[in-house]
Amino acid sequence: MATYYLNADTGVDSGAGGSGAPWLTLAYAYSHSTGGDTLYFQNSTATYTFSNQTLANRTITGQSATGVVLDGGGAVVGWALQGTVTINNITVQNITKFGNQWRAVLSVSGSEVILTVNGCIFHNIETFRSDYGDGVIGSSYAQGRFNVTINGCLFYDIKLNSSGVAGAVFGFRVMNNTVASSFSVTNCTVCVTAVAPNKLLGMFNFFDAGGNTTLPTVTVKNTILSNQSGLTLKYEGNTIWYTLSVTYSDLYLLTSAPTGTGVITSDPLFVDPTNSNFRLRPTSPCIDTGTLV
Amino acid sequence: MKQITTPPFKVLVDTKANILATTPDAGKLAYATNTTEFYLYDGTNWKVAPLELKTESSAPDMGAYDAGYLGISDKMGYDENYITDKSLSNVRILENALTQEGAIRTTTAGVFQIYLNSKWNDVVINFVLREDSTEGYEYEHKPVGFTEWIEIMSGNSNTKDLDGKPLIQQYTSSMGAYQPDLQLDGGSF
Numbered sequence: 001m002a003t004y005y006l007n008a009d010t011g012v013d014s015g016a017g018g019s020g021a022p023w024l025t026l027a028y029a030y031s032h033s034t035g036g037d038t039l040y041f042q043n044s045t046a047t048y049t050f051s052n053q054t055l056a057n058r059t060i061t062g063q064s065a066t067g068v069v070l071d072g073g074g075a076v077v078g079w080a081l082q083g084t085v086t087i088n089n090i091t092v093q094n095i096t097k098f099g100n101q102w103r104a105v106l107s108v109s110g111s112e113v114i115l116t117v118n119g120c121i122f123h124n125i126e127t128f129r130s131d132y133g134d135g136v137i138g139s140s141y142a143q144g145r146f147n148v149t150i151n152g153c154l155f156y157d158i159k160l161n162s163s164g165v166a167g168a169v170f171g172f173r174v175m176n177n178t179v180a181s182s183f184s185v186t187n188c189t190v191c192v193t194a195v196a197p198n199k200l201l202g203m204f205n206f207f208d209a210g211g212n213t214t215l216p217t218v219t220v221k222n223t224i225l226s227n228q229s230g231l232t233l234k235y236e237g238n239t240i241w242y243t244l245s246v247t248y249s250d251l252y253l254l255t256s257a258p259t260g261t262g263v264i265t266s267d268p269l270f271v272d273p274t275n276s277n278f279r280l281r282p283t284s285p286c287i288d289t290g291t292l293v
Numbered sequence: 294m295k296q297i298t299t300p301p302f303k304v305l306v307d308t309k310a311n312i313l314a315t316t317p318d319a320g321k322l323a324y325a326t327n328t329t330e331f332y333l334y335d336g337t338n339w340k341v342a343p344l345e346l347k348t349e350s351s352a353p354d355m356g357a358y359d360a361g362y363l364g365i366s367d368k369m370g371y372d373e374n375y376i377t378d379k380s381l382s383n384v385r386i387l388e389n390a391l392t393q394e395g396a397i398r399t400t401t402a403g404v405f406q407i408y409l410n411s412k413w414n415d416v417v418i419n420f421v422l423r424e425d426s427t428e429g430y431e432y433e434h435k436p437v438g439f440t441e442w443i444e445i446m447s448g449n450s451n452t453k454d455l456d457g458k459p460l461i462q463q464y465t466s467s468m469g470a471y472q473p474d475l476q477l478d479g480g481s482f
Contacts, residue, residue: 119362152362187360272388288350
């Protein structure tokens with residue numbers, strides 16, 4: 001299990017990919033690494049390019065979430081994740097999913113995928129069709145069990161649109177699950193803007209695409225889900241096909257919000273959401289009201 | 294140097310008055326339950342740490358920050374204690390959603406604002422204005438890049454040439470030591 005380095009400022013797609021001679025592109029790094037390797041993104045002034053990429057059995061680690069920015073250039077792009085994939089401390093921005101109904105920005109796309117996302121920032125992303133796996137994190141055709149764990153991530157300026165079917169932040173098209181899958185969101189801040197007055201838009205959408213014998217389990221904890229649009233936005237999209245546990249979370253301005261221990265629906269009182277500061281003000285009801293994890 | 298070597302070592306926990314009434318060995322630590330202050334006895338005086346200890350809940354905050362994943366997990370700044378008689382160096386003023394009188398902020402559009410009279414007001418920058426009591430209380434400003442004070446209405450400088458005419462007239466200045474006489478253009482009479 002080796003570690004290879006990338007740098008958007010000084011990287012060149014040749015050489016050994018060491019810390020002093022980093023590579024430039026993820027495509028090159030992926031093709032020159034093997035399963036179990038870590039691809040380490042160094043902080044860079046320039047943004048990295050976020051483009052279509054298959055990632056199987058890799059760890060993607062950024063030096064810091066604010067110092068490692070992957071930009072999609074407004075294009076319809078995503079990563080297809082297979083096997084065991086861990087993503088730490090990166091920012092992904094500027095992506096639209098319209099026209100690419102079969103892939104989320106981070107798309108679980110294998111027979112058995114274990115995805116862990118820690119300390120990442122996702123923003124300026126527009127999703128359209130969650131029943132086809134068109135979300136920020138989701139799956140197009142998850143042909144079997146998936147275990148997705150999202151910890152300490154910030155999602156903001158996430159625009160939900162609709163191409164006739166729901167757009168969602170987390171959109172999963174679930175197929176052939178005979179072993180229960182799981183999807184866990186802990187200590188995340190998710191700020192969504194609905195851009196179409198469509199009640200099908202929601203935070204979560206899990207669509208039963210057939211062949212399933214068991215429901216996936218969705219767990220939400222210590223998480224703030226906030227509707228910033230002023231338009232009606234549901235907690236769930238048009239398809240509710242999972243077993244849900246939501247606790248110690250703030251579900252602000254969402255309709256059909258489920259209840260649970262420690263669940264509130266108050267304004268989280270961010271410092272300055274207009275200027276993308278989602279830290280909590282001193283009087284926030286979310287302070288000290290999470291649970292130990 | 295005196296070291297406390299006898300276990301168990303315990304911090305003195307009492308009210309502030311009771312702590313200050315004691316004269317322990319040097320190095321004694323104390324915590325005041327009524328003022329939440331922390332003290333050290335230096336052998337002569339009790340020294341107070343200029344910080345107030347706050348109660349920390351075992352429960353974390355909701356959201357992405359308190360968990361530490363984004364590298365920002367402290368709670369400093371949560372309290373609204375009044376701070377006075379302090380000097381600040383190397384600080385920045387960033388965004389501020391606190392809409393209370395006297396709040397200040399800078400915006401991403403590069404505007405400095407102060408919240409007064411129930412609204413955010415832009416603060417003019419790169420603009421220097423004064424009322425000059427030596428010149429009949431006229432309003433003067435010093436445009437960016439200028440060194441002379443200019444009277445706003447006339448555009449004339451306070452500084453005079455050898456003839457006593459303004460060195461700058463109507464925001465223009467001529468070469469030489471003597472400024473030309475201004476010609477009035479009053480249009481049609």
